Amino acid sequence: MKTFDSLFAELTERAAIRPEHSGTVAALEAGVHAQGKKVLEEAGEVWIAAEYESDEKLSEEISQLLYRLQVLMLGRGLTLEDVYKYL
Numbered sequence: 001m002k003t004f005d006s007l008f009a010e011l012t013e014r015a016a017i018r019p020e021h022s023g024t025v026a027a028l029e030a031g032v033h034a035q036g037k038k039v040l041e042e043a044g045e046v047w048i049a050a051e052y053e054s055d056e057k058l059s060e061e062i063s064q065l066l067y068r069l070q071v072l073m074l075g076r077g078l079t080l081e082d083v084y085k086y087l
C-alpha cells in the first residue's frame, strides 16, 4: 500500500522525469497559484465529506488532499524534511 512518503517519492520522480501523460507534471506546470487553489478545493471537499458522507468517501477525499499538498510542496521545492521538522 502507498504511504505519504512513497507517494512523495513517486511524485518527485515524475517531476524529474516529466513523463508526457502525467497529471502531476501538468499540475506542476500550472504553477503555485493553481496548485494552491486545488489544495483549497480538496480541503473543502474533505470538510463536506466529513459532515455528510461515508467513511469511504471521506477517506478518498483525504487522499486527494494529501496528493494536492504534495504537488504544492513540489511546486515550491519543499522536501518532506522541510515539513516533518515541524511535526
Ligand SMILES: N=c1c2ncn([C@@H]3O[C@H](COP(=O)(O)OP(=O)(O)OP(=O)(O)O)[C@@H](O)[C@H]3O)c2ncn1[C@@H]1O[C@H](COP(=O)(O)O)[C@@H](O)[C@H]1O
Pocket (backbone or CB within 6 Å): 010, 011, 014, 021, 022, 023, 024, 025, 041, 063, 064, 067, 068
Ligand atoms: N494520488 C493521486 C491523485 N489524487 C488525486 N489526483 C488527481 O485529482 C483528480 C481528482 O480531483 P478533483 O476532485 O479535483 O477532480 P477533477 O476536478 O475531475 O480533476 P481535474 O480535472 O481537476 O484534474 C484526479 O482525477 C487526479 O487527476 C491524483 N492524481 C494522481 N495521484 C497519484 O499520483 C501518482 C502519479 O500520477 P500521474 O502524475 O498522473 O502519473 C500516481 O500514483 C497516482 O495514483
